[in-house]
Amino acid sequence: xxxxxxxxxxxxxxxxxxxxxxxxxxxxxxxxxxxxxxxxxxxxxxxxxxxxxxxxxxxxxxxxxxxxxxxxxxxxxxxxxxxxxxxxxxxxxxxxxxxxxxxxxxxxxxxxxxxxxxxxxxxxxxxxxxxxxxxxxxxxxxxxxxxxxxxxxxxxxxxxxxxxxxxxxxxxxxxxxxxxxxxxxxxxxxxxx
Numbered sequence: 628x629x630x631x632x633x634x635x636x637x638x639x640x641x642x643x644x645x646x647x648x649x650x651x652x653x654x655x656x657x658x659x660x661x662x663x664x665x666x667x668x669x670x671x672x673x674x675x676x677x678x679x680x681x682x683x684x685x686x687x688x689x690x691x692x693x694x695x696x697x698x699x700x701x702x703x704x705x706x707x708x709x710x711x712x713x714x715x716x717x718x719x720x721x722x723x724x725x726x727x728x729x730x731x732x733x734x735x736x737x738x739x740x741x742x743x744x745x746x747x748x749x750x751x752x753x754x755x756x757x758x759x760x761x762x763x764x765x766x767x768x769x770x771x772x773x774x775x776x777x778x779x780x781x782x783x784x785x786x787x788x789x790x791x792x793x794x795x796x797x798x799x800x801x802x803x804x805x806x807x808x809x810x811x812x813x814x815x816x817x818x819x820x
Contacts, residue, residue: 629687
């Protein structure tokens with residue numbers, strides 16, 4: 628993993644545009660952005676994701692090619708970018724969401740929204756549920772693409788990444804909040820060149 632700025636990320640996405648779109652079209656769909664948490668500690672990064680976001684909001688990449696196939700989202704990796712917050716160690720979803728001693732930080736949430744905005748702008752994506760999903764949403768096929776049996780909060784809850792961003796949030800609001808923030812950045816043109 629190496630540190631990267633949003634400006635550098637834009638350039639990587641531009642260089643990866645054709646490869647991502649070619650791979651996505653081979654699956655008969657648009658490019659996808661999948662948002663995760665690692666389930667590990669702050670500052671603990673994994674190569675399964677293209678982009679990792681630390682507790683302070685700093686960005687890291689595991690590749691110089693965003694179209695490189697990474698193992699981040701079951702049956703959904705082709706033509707997709709995996710973005711992960713390094714957090715959620717010892718989290719648990721039972722009768723309520725317990726985000727553990729290292730929950731998503733405000734800096735991570737804002738950075739993820741900015742990353743979504745930057746990637747969506749460069750890759751010509753609408754920021755909506757069909758193109759930008761949390762792992763919890765993807766695990767339960769919330770985009771209407773039934774690529775696998777459900778394995779998220781609606782099923783056996785094997786994966787519930789970003790189901791909520793804060794303890795006490797309503798179920799499945801994590802994706803809505805991230806997409807809303809990313810659309811805010813886009814509308815304000817706060818991250819444009």
